[in-house]
Amino acid sequence: MTDAEIRAVALATLLSIAPEVEADQLRGDRPLRNQVDLDSMDWLNFLLGLHEKLKVDIPEADYARLITLDDVVAYLQKKLGAG
Amino acid sequence: MIEFKLPALGSDMDEGTLLEWKVGVGDTVKKGQVMAIVDTTKAAVDIESWQEGTVYQLIAEIGQKMPVGTLMATLLEAGETAPAGVGAGSLCAPGIPLRGQVTAKPMPTAAPAVAIAAPAAAPAAAPAPATRRMVSPAARKHAEEKGVDLDRITGTGPRGAVTLEDVEAAAALKQAPAAKVADKAAEKLADMRKTIAAAMSRSKREIPHYYVAEDIPLAKALAWLQAANAQRSMAERLLPAALLLKAVALALKRYPELNGYWRQENGNAGFVPVAAINLGVAISLRQGGLIAPALLHAEHKPLTLLMQELTDLVKRTRAGSLRSSEMSEATITVTNLGDQGSLAVFGVITPPQVALVGFGRIAERPWADNGGLKVLPVVTASLSADHRVSDGHRGALFLLELNDLLQRPEELDQ
Amino acid sequence: MSRKLNYREAMREAMHEALVADPRVFLMGEDVGRYGGTYAFSKGFLDEFGPERIRDTPLSELGFVGAGIGAALGGMRPIVEVMTVNFSLLALDQIVNTAAAYRHMSGGQFSVPLVIRMTTGAGRQLAAQHSHSLEGWYAHIPGIKVLAPATIEDARGMLAPALADPDPVVIFEHAGLFNMEGELPDDWTVDIRSAKVRRVGRDVAIITHGGSLPKAMQAAEQLAAAGIEAEVVDLRVLRPLDTATIAASVAKCHRAVVVDEGWRTGSLAAEVMARIMENVFYELDAPVARVCSEEVPIPYARHLEAAALPQPEKIVAAVKEMLG
Numbered sequence: 103m104t105d106a107e108i109r110a111v112a113l114a115t116l117l118s119i120a121p122e123v124e125a126d127q128l129r130g131d132r133p134l135r136n137q138v139d140l141d142s143m144d145w146l147n148f149l150l151g152l153h154e155k156l157k158v159d160i161p162e163a164d165y166a167r168l169i170t171l172d173d174v175v176a177y178l179q180k181k182l183g184a185g
Numbered sequence: 186m187i188e189f190k191l192p193a194l195g196s197d198m199d200e201g202t203l204l205e206w207k208v209g210v211g212d213t214v215k216k217g218q219v220m221a222i223v224d225t226t227k228a229a230v231d232i233e234s235w236q237e238g239t240v241y242q243l244i245a246e247i248g249q250k251m252p253v254g255t256l257m258a259t260l261l262e263a264g265e266t267a268p269a270g271v272g273a274g275s276l277c278a279p280g281i282p283l284r285g286q287v288t289a290k291p292m293p294t295a296a297p298a299v300a301i302a303a304p305a306a307a308p309a310a311a312p313a314p315a316t317r318r319m320v321s322p323a324a325r326k327h328a329e330e331k332g333v334d335l336d337r338i339t340g341t342g343p344r345g346a347v348t349l350e351d352v353e354a355a356a357a358l359k360q361a362p363a364a365k366v367a368d369k370a371a372e373k374l375a376d377m378r379k380t381i382a383a384a385m386s387r388s389k390r391e392i393p394h395y396y397v398a399e400d401i402p403l404a405k406a407l408a409w410l411q412a413a414n415a416q417r418s419m420a421e422r423l424l425p426a427a428l429l430l431k432a433v434a435l436a437l438k439r440y441p442e443l444n445g446y447w448r449q450e451n452g453n454a455g456f457v458p459v460a461a462i463n464l465g466v467a468i469s470l471r472q473g474g475l476i477a478p479a480l481l482h483a484e485h486k487p488l489t490l491l492m493q494e495l496t497d498l499v500k501r502t503r504a505g506s507l508r509s510s511e512m513s514e515a516t517i518t519v520t521n522l523g524d525q526g527s528l529a530v531f532g533v534i535t536p537p538q539v540a541l542v543g544f545g546r547i548a549e550r551p552w553a554d555n556g557g558l559k560v561l562p563v564v565t566a567s568l569s570a571d572h573r574v575s576d577g578h579r580g581a582l583f584l585l586e587l588n589d590l591l592q593r594p595e596e597l598d599q
Numbered sequence: 600m601s602r603k604l605n606y607r608e609a610m611r612e613a614m615h616e617a618l619v620a621d622p623r624v625f626l627m628g629e630d631v632g633r634y635g636g637t638y639a640f641s642k643g644f645l646d647e648f649g650p651e652r653i654r655d656t657p658l659s660e661l662g663f664v665g666a667g668i669g670a671a672l673g674g675m676r677p678i679v680e681v682m683t684v685n686f687s688l689l690a691l692d693q694i695v696n697t698a699a700a701y702r703h704m705s706g707g708q709f710s711v712p713l714v715i716r717m718t719t720g721a722g723r724q725l726a727a728q729h730s731h732s733l734e735g736w737y738a739h740i741p742g743i744k745v746l747a748p749a750t751i752e753d754a755r756g757m758l759a760p761a762l763a764d765p766d767p768v769v770i771f772e773h774a775g776l777f778n779m780e781g782e783l784p785d786d787w788t789v790d791i792r793s794a795k796v797r798r799v800g801r802d803v804a805i806i807t808h809g810g811s812l813p814k815a816m817q818a819a820e821q822l823a824a825a826g827i828e829a830e831v832v833d834l835r836v837l838r839p840l841d842t843a844t845i846a847a848s849v850a851k852c853h854r855a856v857v858v859d860e861g862w863r864t865g866s867l868a869a870e871v872m873a874r875i876m877e878n879v880f881y882e883l884d885a886p887v888a889r890v891c892s893e894e895v896p897i898p899y900a901r902h903l904e905a906a907a908l909p910q911p912e913k914i915v916a917a918v919k920e921m922l923g
Binding site: 321322323324325326341342343346348349350 | 853880881882883884885920921922923
């Protein structure tokens, strides 16, 4: 999967949780939760959605590394490559 | 004869609009079975029956807005026969409302609704509000024909009366579907704001609040959680919220004066404790506003179940499909700001409840311990409580109990 | 070919025609003969038809209306002229207790084919004993028909069907209309059953009769300049009221203003409003309003008299208030 494809999946997952998000307004290099109002339940559902769509397991210990959308894409790419 | 009346789904609800009947005349209804879906200003709520019986009459009509306590239907108890002279299906054909003037929307053909204006139905007539809205007769008639909800129209006639022109404008708007949806959402939001405003104003007017707070170190709780989550699939992982909620429920068992209702009846006012601990969980909605549906019997539920129910409750709250018992039975409210929130929250009690527990953001903070300084994850827990029922000393002890429970996380999972 | 004439001429023509057409017709009243009629409606009649058929009477309304009833019962077709509605109060006993009741009391054996004409209304500085509008009282009485011709056509056309009617007919002629000129169409035959829409509109129905009709028409013109299209309904027949025409107009316009020169309390306007409520309540988009005379004896002073009566400006104001 290319980075662009992974980003598209991540955005689709995000939109299913926060339908008010305008994808082109999101900055990939800024903390996601500063830009989108996601509470802890939303965040959990976001990661769960990524897990279900990409079959990638995200250990809780890694949650702290996922701050920006770019972080999420890079993390998932690495996981997919490794798998 | 069992009377099925519109229940109050929370203290801030005065009226509801019938959206759908889930049963038909002649159906056997079990206890807890969903009878109808009613729109409160906050959500579409499934209304359950509290008794078993056979549906005899469906009195409320689809689209009817009615005050709390309105007789919606009657049920026959087992072995009870229909009263003479009042046949269930004989007074009118299914689907034909006799009291058509209150039908705001056309009745869906799928709904097996039978409206029978039986003599027993007299109390169903809505009492006239103190100030009746001025709607011209022609506007009222036209609105009925066009399926326009008069309550959503601003009157432009003399003295603010709703006129034919207002209804026509609303009907035209209705035909532009996109505009309508946006409009409805905005109106819904405005309604919710009004409801919250009324409940919170009443709370601050009537309830003498006191506030106490306690910083609770969560190192042990979070370590336990991390270990537990490592064993779990992603879908089963627990949030710290589950631990906090369970700890609140268990602490309340020792402080029953915080769990229940302040009741005012026939001039007598007083506190009525409730045995079950039903935690009202404040859930914010994406479009604004909040609802606090209840996690029932939280004190008895293991963490996995509590987490599942919490996830389900959040999902259904945001989808607008809550059950009546969840809307009406919270005995205390918990507001948890989560990891995006501020450091502490001192909430406004939801009447007739008498307490609210607030959790701020879990954050690493310097922590003095045994003459030294450490950095620990800490949460500030607060209690807003009704001084008519409890005193600050008991409130403080409750928070200490909460602290104590959170230092023994393994015991919370029971 | 239509032709131009005034209300007075139209009414004179109507009586002349009746006198020529039917030897049973005769005219009776104060000053109808030698003086030619208080309002000159019968000028020249005495010379043309003679004192047998154009009869001056003493100042005794009770007496000569009673004589008219007797003549009608005896097979004549009398036209009795009462100078004003105020004076007709002296004849109320004959009109209400005898003329209106006779068919009923005789079990249908006798009828009273009598026409009583009287002047009504204010506007000429004749003060509180010559200016009142009491046609609403007559419209209250079963057994008589009550007409209010307010156009040239009705002034010309209503008398013939009134004379042909087997029962007493009271015709109210508003003094303010007598000099009004208008076109009389070739076919001026009219009925004495229906109300008529005199101006077609859609925003408000102005329902009126008699001397208030021209005022309502003026008000409608002023309203049209403000973009409000008023429909004007002329009741014409005050008893029995043509409820269907009133209801149709209100159902179309969804608003109604009733204009009546009578006093508002217990008035004909009140009856029209009641019928609107009874028949077309669910078509109303605003409470029905009315413009009536102030509840005072009609004043003598010109400005006070004008202030006491319905005027176009008052009608316009009532409509505008209703439209918000």
